[in-house]
Amino acid sequence: MSLALALVEAKTVLQENEEIKFVILAIDHALSDDECLGYVAEYRRAMAWSRLPALILLPDGRDELQVKLVADGAMSRFMFESTDSANIIEVINKALAENLDFSWGVAAVGAQQTVE
Secondary structure, three states: OOOHHHHHHHHHHHHHOOOOEEEEEOOOOOHHHHHHHHHHHHHHHHHHHHOOEEEEOOOOOHHHHHHHHHHHOOEEEEEOOOOOOOHHHHHHHHHHHOOOOHHHHHHHHHHHOOOO
């Protein structure tokens, strides 16, 4: 499925399901850093209207990618894909309990947020 089609489909799902309160964006291992930047930028453009918090799951060992994404304007929280699911759930529940929006990563810990 193309990125454009996936984003249109995601937008439709969000518009039809108001109970969705959170998004997890998993980054594919096969994407280069430039492709990841483009992917996340396209996601942000397509989904900005929703103002939903998003967790970006980075491929393991790609620490530098977070720095590049933040510099490019990503304001989400970041975790590695190998992060224990209980930790991911804890982070999501905290964001929902605090009624955070799309900028929760930057707002929570400033621009220097680190991957957990």
